[in-house]
Amino acid sequence: MTDRAISDLGGLTGGPIDISEHQPTLSERRIDAMMMLLRKKPQAFWVTDENRRTIESLEPKAYEESAYYERWVLAIRALLIEKSVLGEAEIEAKLAEVRARPAGYTREDQR
Amino acid sequence: MSSHDNTQDHHHGDAAGHDHTTFQPDLKEPTEDWEFLEIALRELLIEKDILSSREIQDEIEAWENKSPEGGAKIVARAWTDDAYRQRLLADGNAAVGELGFTVEALKLVALENTDKLHHMIVCTLCSCYPRPLLGVPPLWYKSREYRSRTVREPRAVLKEFGTELPVTTEVRVVDSTADCRYLVIPRRPNGTEGLSETALAELVSRDSMIGTAEAFGLGGKRNTL
Amino acid sequence: MTGPHAIGETVRVSAGLPPGHVRTPLFLRGRTGVVIRHFGDFPNPERLAYGLSGLPKLHLYQVLFRMDEAWADEVGKESVEDGTYAPGDTVAADIYETWLEPL
Numbered sequence: 001m002t003d004r005a006i007s008d009l010g011g012l013t014g015g016p017i018d019i020s021e022h023q024p025t026l027s028e029r030r031i032d033a034m035m036m037l038l039r040k041k042p043q044a045f046w047v048t049d050e051n052r053r054t055i056e057s058l059e060p061k062a063y064e065e066s067a068y069y070e071r072w073v074l075a076i077r078a079l080l081i082e083k084s085v086l087g088e089a090e091i092e093a094k095l096a097e098v099r100a101r102p103a104g105y106t107r108e109d110q111r
Numbered sequence: 112m113s114s115h116d117n118t119q120d121h122h123h124g125d126a127a128g129h130d131h132t133t134f135q136p137d138l139k140e141p142t143e144d145w146e147f148l149e150i151a152l153r154e155l156l157i158e159k160d161i162l163s164s165r166e167i168q169d170e171i172e173a174w175e176n177k178s179p180e181g182g183a184k185i186v187a188r189a190w191t192d193d194a195y196r197q198r199l200l201a202d203g204n205a206a207v208g209e210l211g212f213t214v215e216a217l218k219l220v221a222l223e224n225t226d227k228l229h230h231m232i233v234c235t236l237c238s239c240y241p242r243p244l245l246g247v248p249p250l251w252y253k254s255r256e257y258r259s260r261t262v263r264e265p266r267a268v269l270k271e272f273g274t275e276l277p278v279t280t281e282v283r284v285v286d287s288t289a290d291c292r293y294l295v296i297p298r299r300p301n302g303t304e305g306l307s308e309t310a311l312a313e314l315v316s317r318d319s320m321i322g323t324a325e326a327f328g329l330g331g332k333r334n335t336l
Numbered sequence: 337m338t339g340p341h342a343i344g345e346t347v348r349v350s351a352g353l354p355p356g357h358v359r360t361p362l363f364l365r366g367r368t369g370v371v372i373r374h375f376g377d378f379p380n381p382e383r384l385a386y387g388l389s390g391l392p393k394l395h396l397y398q399v400l401f402r403m404d405e406a407w408a409d410e411v412g413k414e415s416v417e418d419g420t421y422a423p424g425d426t427v428a429a430d431i432y433e434t435w436l437e438p439l
Contacts, residue, residue, distance in 0.1 A: 003353045004362050010235030010286065011363040011407070012259035017271050022250040027146045030153060032247065033170035037162055046387070052237055053357040053385035068238070068253045070145040076152055086155055094151040103140055218375055235361050262363065262427050263407060264420030278422040288359050289396055289430035290378045 006063040007056045028069040035072055038079075046079050054078050174247055179317035182244040182294055185210055186320065187312035189221070190299045196223075203294065207244065214243050214292060222285065223296045224322065229280050230295050231269070231322030233261040234287040241292040245317060252321065262286060272323040285322075295319065297326040338374040339395030339433055345371045347399060347436040357385035360435045364427075367405055368439065372428065373398035380432070395433040400426050 024032070038045045054075040055063070063071065080086040141147050156162040185207055189196040199206035203219030219241065222230040234240070235258050240248040251257050261268045265282045269275065276282060285293055297319035303311060306329075318324035341347060351366035359381050374397055379390025403421045 005236075005358075008236055008362050009255060009259040010361045011263045012255075013263075014256040014259045017251050017254060017256045017260070017268065019249075019251045019272060024247065027141065027149050029171045029174070030167060031149050032174065033167045034149075034153060034156070034162065036174070037166060037170050043161070047384050049357060049381045049384035049390075050387060052381075055237070056357060066145070068250070070143070073145050073149050073152065077148060080152065080156075085161065086152070086159075090155065091151060094155050095147055098147050098150045098154070218378075220373075220375075235363070236359060262361075265403075265425060265427075266422065267420045278424070282421065282425040283400070284425075284427040285398075286361060286427060286429040288361060289375075289381070289432065291375060291396075291398075291430050 005056050006058070006060050007052070024069075031069045031073045031076070034076060038076065045083050045085060050079060051075055054082075174242075177243060178246040179244075179315075179320065180312070181212060181246070182241070182317070182320045183312040183315035184308075185212070185221075185244065185294065186296050186315045186326075187308045189296050190303075190311055191308050196296070199296070212243055214241065216290075218291045219244075219294065220291045221294045221296055222322075224298050224325075226298070227280060228283060229276055229322065230283050230285050230293070231261065231265060232285050232287055232293045232295060233258060235259070235262055236286075236288055239287040239292060241294050244294055245320060249317070269323060272318060274324050295322040297322075297324075300326050300328045302329045339377070339397075341371045341374070341395070341397055341433065341436060341438070343371055343374060346439045347371055347397075348439055349399070349431060350435045350437060352435075356382060358382055360431055361429060363406060364399075364401065364429055364431070367401055367408075369399040369401040369405065371397050371436075372400045375430070378432075380434075397431055397433070397436065398428050399431050399436070400428045402426055 035051070037043070039047065039051070055071050057078075058066075058071060058074060062074065066074065077091060081088050081091070141150060153162070153167065157164055185199065188210065189199050195206065195209070198209075199221045200223060203221045204214055206221070207214060207219060224230055233252075238248060238253040238258070240252060242248070257268065262284050265284045266276070269282070287293055297315065299311075300314055303314065306314075314327045314329075316324055316327055319326045346368060347370070348368045349360060349364050349366060353365070374395065376396065377393035378396050380392070380394050381390070384390040403425045404423070406427050
């Protein structure tokens with residue numbers, strides 16, 4: 001069904017709904033906050049519909065397998081590159097540096 | 112995206128070795144690709160003065176301060192003040208504004224549940240939700256299962272939330288596909304005539320404002336959200 | 337000013353399958369419903385999604401569909417029997433004017 005956008009789910013079958021409550025993790029809260037701030041004026045790097053379009057453009061496998069905020073952070077990455085706010089190379093370099101940090105350090109956010 | 116091979120150099124002893132977790136014990140080391148990506152993007156944005164650490168923290172706190180209590184206040188007012196209820200139904204943005212809430216750039220639409228008509232809200236295309244009034248949406252609202260099944264089998268979905276309605280009540284699934292955000296005004300429980308607005312608000316659960324449940328009955332469960 | 341459609345008017349959702357970002361769910365394409373609300377005019381999301389202005393704005397309507405109409409392809413499905421919806425149940429969606437055709 002290539003005519004169906006990956007995000008367009010109405011009427012598909014599915015299993016039971018997991019209605020348990022879930023406290024968002026710090027990573028999730030930060031992603032949420034970054035998304036909101038980057039859309040907020042006066043910066044307004046993009047609008048909600050661009051964000052939706054970007055999420056819909058994820059590879060179907062990535063959309064299916066990623067959690068909600070994982071899709072959001074992938075969209076933030078893609079949009080920051082698309083809007084020339086950040087470059088792909090600098091993101092990859094920073095990511096490599098972050099991953100190489102000793103345990104514990106990545107959690108520090110007093111900057 | 113879900114590979115776990117990025118933990119290679121990290122020692123993830125759960126108990127020992129994490130001295131600095133004592134002040135925030137719920138924090139865990141990032142292990143997933145996307146968690147590292149969050150750190151990398153955030154730090155780059157801060158380095159470039161596009162965002163500040165403070166701004167991010169303030170935004171997180173601002174969202175944590177928004178909760179279904181906001182929506183519950185609005186519903187309780189609508190239950191007790193008929194003129195307010197009429198204004199809320201006619202112009203949601205203006206009416207919630209009277210109580211100090213703003214829903215920017217979007218049209219807020221209040222939908223009233225009755226014995227004959229029960230609204231329940233879903234977003235089949237993404238996860239649109241009246242966040243200024245209800246806070247950050249629950250995980251299930253954003254889940255594939257809720258978003259796919261609700262428009263096709265609403266009564267089966269309602270049952271999973273413990274809600275069963277007579278067939279004489281029209282279940283109207285409202286798919287929030289565009290620029291409107293919906294707030295359900297649940298039915299006011301019987302026997303609550305003497306209750307104060309504050310006491311009534313405690314009966315208004317988050318799920319009753321999404322329409323997957325009804326408001327808590329008198330003497331029933333109280334809202335803890 | 338309610339735009340091209342009136343409250344109570346029967347309309348059909350375009351059955352088109354355009355590429356790109358759209359806000360009309362697939363399950364309602366080609367289905368017939370009734371306009372129950374007019375919300376005003378809003379920037380066009382199909383243009384906003386690509387960094388464009390979203391102008392001209394489009395009239396936005398809430399359209400109501402009977403469940404049996406939305407799921408009519410499921411031939412022989414007895415709506416009451418499987419308990420997933422009742423005969424009087426409905427689904428409403430917000431649809432921009434460009435997607436609606438008068439009947």
